Amino acid sequence: MKIINIVGARPNFMKMAPIIEAMNRYPEQIKHLLVHTGQHYDEKMSKAFFDDLGMPKPDIDLEVGSGSHAEQTARIMVEFEKVCLREKPDLGIVVGDVNSTMACTITAKKLGIKVAHVEAGLRSRDMGMPEEINRLCTDVLCDYLFTTDYVADRNLKAEGVPEEKIHFVGNVMIDTLRKHERKAESLTLLHDWGLEAGRYATMTLHRPSNVDDPHILAGLLEALADISRDLPIVFPIHPRTRKMAEKFGLEHFLNSGDRIEGIWCTEPLGYLEFLHLNMNAKMVLTDSGGLQEETTVLGVPCITMRHNTERPITCTEGTNRLVGNDPRKVKEAAEAVLRGDWNFGQVPEKWDGKAAERIVQVLLSHPPTAV
Template identity: 80%
Template structure:
């Protein structure tokens, strides 16, 4: 069986790393290539993720770079078609919900190649999110749909996907977290920064709905600044957020000095460094999807600054709290946590570090 594994953005690396490792246990049955579309093309950051995760260098880099959604998707499709025609794989594996996920799925299916989607069935019901469009288009086309929880299974069933295409395997992102947690705990990053365990919060924020509107971004930053009076916030700032904050004249909310206080910004961090910070944080504030999952397993309270989530399992059994982007709600929930009201959660079923093994076992059984 010849397989092409596709990654396009940094979260994809975390999801693909354990799948590649599991495939390597079947050298007589699986030959695989790693294709990086180059959707996220920051060389420093991409390289650090490959090193941290122990992933092989990509066999092929399409180097599509940035652009509008249409431009980026079109470039990926044109270049990935060439790869498929040359390599003639039996299967393409896509992960997550980025433009590369959808583009490579469409391209492969039009060439008659089977496609497997890892992290299938997630739904936010928010069609203003490009990721939601990517998820819907990908799932309706794929031959193998690997899901993380019962909500995803139910979503796919409600959309008419045949049961024999759906495989509940768990969460490959958690495979990666559990494998690297011990190593991340040995880092001395927090000490270097002058932080003490549970003496700070971490923050990620990049969604257009939060950062592209001056009024909304101002309200969020005002709430965060209030929280930061009691608990410093470490913010590895996303380029989009940095650009919009500067454009709106909101740079005064950030502290980039040597002392960690207020909303303290850093450059984007590598996987192990960021895992280390989140493991030791008292609180995580985010509008990301993956962090909702990671904090659930780490047992760290998470305040999600979005009106919806495609990962409701993290609210059902985990420590994730949805607050939207309302200043009052953000402050209200943060103050509860700071006063000791810690939401108690547990890890969802099959988030046990063996999801990738289950995926590869299914593929070997079906295609091997």
């Protein structure tokens, strides 16, 4: 069985790493290539993830770079088609919900190549999110739909997906976390930076809905600055967010000095460094997706600055709470964490570090055949 594994952005690396490791246990049955579309093109930010996760260097790098959604998607499709025609794989595996996920799925299917989607069935019901469009288009085309939880299963069945395509395997992101958490624990970053476990928060903030509007970004930063008077916030700032803060004249909220106080900005961190910080944090404030899952497993309160989530199980069973981008609600949630008024929940079913092996076993027992 010849498989092409496809990654395009940093979150994809964390999901693909355990799948590659699981495939390597079956060298006689599975031959695989790793294709990096280059959708996320920041070498410093991407390289750190490959190094931390012990992933092999991509066999093929399409180097598509940035651009509008249409431009980027088109370039990926053109370049990935060449790869498919040359390599003639039996199966393509896509992960997550970035433009590369959708573009490579469409390209492979039009060439008669079967496709598997890891992290299928997640739904925010927000068509204003480009990721939701990518998820819907990908799932309707794929032949194997590997889901993280029962909610995703239910979503797919409600959309008319045949049950034989749906495979509840668990969460490959958690495979990566479980594999690396001991190594992350051993880092000395807290000591090096003069931090104490449980005496700081970590934060990510990058979504256009939060950072592209000056009034919304100003309100959030002001609320976060208030929170940081009681608990310093370590903020590995996304280049996009830094750019918008400077554009709107809001950089005075951000501290990049030597003393850790207020909203303390760092350069983007590697996977292990950020995991080290998050596992020791009092709380995590975020607008990302994967952190909602990681904090649920780590047992760390997560305040998600979004109005919806494609990962609702992190709210119903985990440590996550949606607060939107209302500054008052963000502060109220942080105050609740500080006074201990938080639901610490439980780890969802099959989030046990074995999802990738389940995926490989499905492929070995139900190998792809020609369309």
